[in-house]
Amino acid sequence: MRKFLGIDIGTTSLKAAVFGEDGSRLGFRSVDYTLSTDPATGFIEFDAEEYVRACTGAIDGLVGECGSPDALSVDTQGETLILADASGTPLCPAVVWLDNRASAEAEDIRAAFGNRRIYEATGQPEMTAGWPAAKLLWFRRNRPDVFAKTEKIFLLEDWILYRLTGRFVTEPTIQSSSVYFDINTRSWWPEMLGFIGVRESMLPRICRSMEPVGEYLGIPVVTGALDQLAGTVGCGVTDGTAVSEMTGTIMAICAMTGSVPPYDQESIVPCHIHAIDGKYCRILWTGTAGMALKWFRNNFSESFSFRELDGLAAGIPPGCDGMTALPYFTGSTMPRYDPDARAAFLGVTLGHTRGHFARAIMESIAYLLLDDLEYIGGDVREIRATGGGASSPLWLQMKADVTGRTIRTVSESETACLGAAIFAAVGSGAFGSAAEAAAKLVVPGRTFEPSGADYSAGHARFRELDAILNGKRKENGNVRQV
16 A cells, blocks of 8 residues: 655644555654743744754655655745755754734835735735745844845745755745745745845756655655645545635634635735636635633633533524623624624523533634634535634534535544645656545544524624724724724
8 A cells, every 4th residue: 555644744743644545544643842032132043953863854754664755745834034055054053933023124024115015016915024025034134144145045845845855945825924935826925035135046947746755764755835724635535616714722723715815905814826727716714713722711611621611602692592692702803803802702691501601602603613604605515623622513514504505524633744745746757736635545523414403593693793893993092994
């Protein structure tokens, strides 16, 4: 049986898994690491060599356990930046995507180009300090000694590919949020490079996702994708009729589209190049999802497990007997951006119980999922659910009823690893497309169809409360519509 190795390099851990061509997981490794944070400067960094050691250690361990795979591929977090000299030796620690040192530079770029122009070139609707373009300008201004020696600029996936194969290459999905890559032409954006002072020769050769680029210990190495895109392919979403939805600490939704949507100054929904040729992906998220339920349990139901809270919530009818929750514990992000929004519970009476509060939080996340789907539009008929929230049949059925869509889970919990393995399988020629590979490697879990339960009144109250509490904000003495 052919075997494929998928490696998922996240913010604080690396996970790697070998899968058979039937989707069975044959081996797994996980490596945790701790980022270096400096409270005085706000810098968030990590030793670039540690990423390599974690990766090669996982590969070597899995080869020893499972034998040599037919191919491997890597997906990584976006925006983490590594500067190296001509020989590929890092000149400083990797600057992790969470690092916000480049706030002033981000504002200078925004002032020079404007949000509309940046979005229409890169798909990023706002200019933030996390984007590599801002960080490169920061190095040019604040560390000219490092910038002068820089001959190779890597994002994290590029760095791992380089160290595994010796090839200085990249692929479009990981560059989508660099803000110096044009997602329309799939090439470097000359005007931005000129502004931040970067030569094209300092940047990797652009390949496609799922393209073989070299070997590591005789194993073919294939380009991967941004971790969010690997996760959506790893749960079997390969066309626009389905979306992936992950409910963990936050809720994240990945939706394929055939083109870059028009600029909307009220939206912060980004559009990335998809790993599947000719496609794009919109990525939406909430600030809290499972975290809201965890907050309630930790503060008001300490002796209850999540399973027990599920049991209490299951005994409450849809609509929570008139109680409504807004889950904005860290503000509202999408589809409506309002960092000043706050959580609230309305309609509470002496008849409401712990189960009502738990269910109201769960319903509020389902309402946000519906609002997100209505915002992006399209012909979405199915939702592939992952994350901790997918372990709750009650929540899954609730989402199916609220959205009117089929909800399906998948048997594999490490969907990003599986997505990377699918990229490896396609790049090695074992399958002709990601859709064909996913049809074989993604093993379905449970299915939840809309039951006819009526949440319309609850959703209407949710929207009304949101409009009353968060519909307007005062800004510089004026009232603005959110």
